[in-house]
Amino acid sequence: xxxAALEGSAGVKSYETTLANQQTVVKFDKSQIDEExxxxxxxxxxxxxxxxxxx
Numbered sequence: 001x002x003x004a005a006l007e008g009s010a011g012v013k014s015y016e017t018t019l020a021n022q023q024t025v026v027k028f029d030k031s032q033i034d035e036e037x038x039x040x041x042x043x044x045x046x047x048x049x050x051x052x053x054x055x
Contacts, residue, residue, distance in 0.1 A: 005045035009038065 002024045003004030006011045017024040017045050027036060 001046040002042055002048070005042045009033065009041060012038075 003015065003017055003026055006024070006026060009028075010045065011029040013027045013029060015024055015026045027050050039053075042051060043049060
């Protein structure tokens with residue numbers, strides 16, 4: 001579901017999901033989208049609320 005939300009999102013350069021770890025790593029262009037907007041878009045499209053940033 002997260003992959004579908006990221007596909008076609010403005011500014012997303014790449015993403016990799018590991019189902020075993022229940023984790024998605026996203027590379028994106030901060031001049032096109034910020035972390036908060038990206039996470040809000042994922043929440044809206046997936047209904048997931050347990051998202052967090054890991055730098």
